[in-house]
Amino acid sequence: MSIMIGNLDTSLLRTFVMVADKASMTAAATSLHVTQGAVSQQVRRLEDILGVTLFERDRRGLRLTATGERLFARARQFLALNDEIWAEMKGEAHSGQVRLGVPFDLVGRAISPVLKTYNTAFPQVELSLICAASPDLKAALDAGEIDLALIEEPVNEGVGECLRIERLVWVGAKGGMARSKRPLPVSMVSQRCAFRPAVFDALVRHDVPWRTVFESGNIEATAVTVRSDMAITTWLAATVPDDLEIIANDPDLPALPAFAINMYGAENAAKPALFALAEHMRKHLFGDDRDGASLK
Known part of the structure; x- marks a missing residue:
């Protein structure tokens, strides 16, 4: 028995991927410069062609179904290969x-x-x-x-493509004593650091007095203050240098939230x-x- 093979429409797949990235028909329509109705129609058409449901709605917005998740990963690969072949054939490699x-x-x-x-x-x-x-x-x-x-x-909190979720952790010198000082000496990379509001909010809620030791925008200079045991800092767990120590299970320090590393394209x-x-x-x-x- 022969199996009928269909052809996937790249324009439908691009719309689907955009909606999945944005978790919103409206945001996808804005990015694609079409109406929300056109986006909804294309998603519905793709669902009809494949005979599946790709999205479901909850109180936070659109969410991919299990089938949608499978298609999302494969659709990215399909579109990337399509774009690569197109670029090579058009001399735009x-x-x-x-x-x-x-x-x-x-x-x-x-x-x-x-x-x-x-x-x-x-x-x-x-x-x-x-x-x-x-x-x-x-x-x-x-x-x-x-x-x-x-x-x-x-x-x-972000609408970009989530590449990874990492724990935000307290970091200090190995065997250091800065973690036990009060007010707690904290070294932050800069006043614009994405972690800063979460860190200071956690300290306030845990009733831990603190003082900032260094705020420069220079990650290496911040690391120096930690290595010399002048202060502790916070980093994503996967980025902690090997010569420093993640401060784990310290009852005197508040737990910190996880952060997402989201990718955004222009x-x-x-x-x-x-x-x-x-x-x-x-x-x-x-x-x-x-x-x-x-x-x-």
Whole structure:
């Protein structure tokens, strides 16, 4: 018995992926420059063709069904391959400039391996790295100053593509005493740090007096204050340097929330090199050897 094979419509898949990324028909319509009705119609048409339900609605908005989740992952791969073939055939293979925005704490062990393999794979691409606090990166993306950004945000608060969820942890010198001092000496990377509101709110709720020791915007200088046991700081667990210590199970320090590393692309950015970098981030951010990841 022969099996009927159908052809997937890339325009329907692009709409589906955009809706899944935005978790909103309205936001997807804005990004695609079409009406919300057109987006809804395309999603419904794709569901009819496949004979499945792709989205369900809860109080937080649209959510992918289990079937939708499976299609979402495969649709990304399908569209990436489609765009790569199109670019090669049209003579637009990976070249040009891509501007990547990354928070200070992700620049080291998290991003370096990704950038190295990307540069090796696409030597014709002029890749620029812009480092800033997450709120500033978001503003730069909106202003068209960068093409792709990794943004650290509280879980479920951002609308970007969640690449990973990481624990926010207290970090100190190995065997250090700064953690037991009161007021608690805290070293923050900058006043614009995405973690700052959550950290200080936790200290207030736990009734822990604190003082800021250093706020420079320089991650290395912050690390120096911690290594010298002048202060403790907070970092995502996967970014803590090996010579420092995660302060775990200390009853005198409040628990900290998890943060998502969300990926955002500039509106109307359709460079093959940018798509390739985004796919590289999905596959290689932190590698496959760390616990706690929540890849979408």
